[in-house]
Each structure stands twice: as C-alpha cells, then as structure tokens.
Amino acid sequence: MVKIYINEDNTAVFICPECQKTSVKDVTKYAALNIIPRLKAKCTCGHSYEVFLEKRKKFRKTTDLPGTYKYIPEDTSTQEYTGTMFVKDMSYTGLRIKLQLMPRFKVGDTLWIEFRLDDANRSQVKKKVVVKNMKGLTAGLEYTSPQNHDSVLGFYLFN
Numbered sequence: 060m061v062k063i064y065i066n067e068d069n070t071a072v073f074i075c076p077e078c079q080k081t082s083v084k085d086v087t088k089y090a091a092l093n094i095i096p097r098l099k100a101k102c103t104c105g106h107s108y109e110v111f112l113e114k115r116k117k118f119r120k121t122t123d124l125p126g127t128y129k130y131i132p133e134d135t136s137t138q139e140y141t142g143t144m145f146v147k148d149m150s151y152t153g154l155r156i157k158l159q160l161m162p163r164f165k166v167g168d169t170l171w172i173e174f175r176l177d178d179a180n181r182s183q184v185k186k187k188v189v190v191k192n193m194k195g196l197t198a199g200l201e202y203t204s205p206q207n208h209d210s211v212l213g214f215y216l217f218n
Contacts (some may be wrong), residue, residue, distance in 0.1 A: 060097070061110045064119070065090050072217055077106035081217050086112060119150045120216050126174025126184075128156070130164045137163075146174055151216065153191065153201040162198065166190050170200065178218075182211045 063071045069087040074080075080102055089096040089112050096112045124146040131139045140163065144156040156172070164170065168190045176182045188200035 061100075061108055063110045063112050065112050065114050071112060073100050073102075073110065075100075075102035075104060075106055076108055078102060078104040079218075080104060090114065119148045119155075121148050122146050122177070124174045124177060126156075126172060128173075129171040130162070130168065131171070132164075132168070144172070144174075147197070149212075149216065151213070153188065153199065156198050156200060158196045158198065161196065162193070164190055166193055169203070172200070176211070176215050178211075178215055182215070184212065 061074070061076055063073055065071050065086055069085060069090045070083050071086045073082050073084060082102075086096075089098075098110050098112070099107060100110050101107045126144050126146055127141055128144050129139065129141045142162065143159045147155045147157050149155075154172075170188050170190065171185070172188055173183070173185045176184060187203045189203055190198055191201045192199040
C-alpha cells in the first residue's frame with residue numbers, strides 16, 4: 060500500500076512503485092471524508108497498485124542527503140558555527156534534518172543550509188531556513204522564501 064498526500068488544492072501526486080512515473084490527480088471528492096480513503100491506481104505502464112490518501116499540507120519526499128548547516132546567532136556575543144546534517148525529507152515549504160551532534164540553536168533561530176540533491180546534475184541547494192521544531196537530533200526547518208520559483212527543487216520533489 061502506497062501513501063499519497065492530499066495537497067491544499069485537493070490534488071494528489073501518484074508515484075508508480077513500478078516505474079516511478081508521477082501523475083497529479085484531483086481528489087476533491089475524497090478530501091472531505093472523515094476516513095482515510097483507500098484506492099486502486101493504475102499507471103500508464105500498466106502496473107496497478109493500492110494507495111491511501113493522507114491529508115497533509117504538502118507532499119514530502121523521503122531522502123538521505125548529506126549536507127551542512129551554519130548557525131549565525133543574532134546575539135553577537137554568541138559565536139557562529141557550522142555542523143553536519145542529513146536531509147531526511149523535504150517538501151515545497153521545508154525539510155526535516157538529522158544532526159550528528161546536539162545543536163546549540165533553538166526553535167525560531169535562522170540557519171543557512173547547503174546540500175546536494177541526488178539528481179542527475181547533483182544540483183546544489185543553498186537555503187536560508189527557520190527552525191520550526193526540534194526533537195533530539197531531529198529538526199524541522201521552513202524555508203524563509205517561497206519555493207514557487209525554485210524549478211530544481213520542484214522537479215526533484217516530483218521525480
């Protein structure tokens with residue numbers, strides 16, 4: 060069973076587990092249901108598969124991409140520092156990272172992150188983010204600028 064996310068515009072991105080081809084479908088009739096809809100999908104490659112629809116704000120792609128972060132504190136008495144991280148998942152609005160060491164930053168702090176996608180071009184991503192939540196060595200980050208015009212990330216997320 061494949062998990063599919065219902066986006067804010069009541070569309071869902073279906074990814075065939077056989078060939079990885081994606082298609083966007085209108086799922087408005089399922090979005091208002093109080094149950095988790097389970098459906099059968101058929102790809103143009105001929106493969107049929109079962110899905111369930113999750114109501115989530117944005118599609119998240121699971122990853123395991125190494126990178127670095129730089130913390131530049133607003134308080135000039137605190138020293139800036141860099142650390143290593145792994146991007147565990149990402150969406151149009153943000154990402155979740157796993158750190159190697161306990162961080163000195165906290166929720167609300169701003170970071171600069173840098174990592175490379177595992178696409179054909181090994182595209183480099185450099186973003187300014189805000190820490191939205193933290194749990195142990197895991198942090199949820201939100202991009203500080205809209206991703207609407209970031210075609211590299213958009214293409215990566217849906218391929």
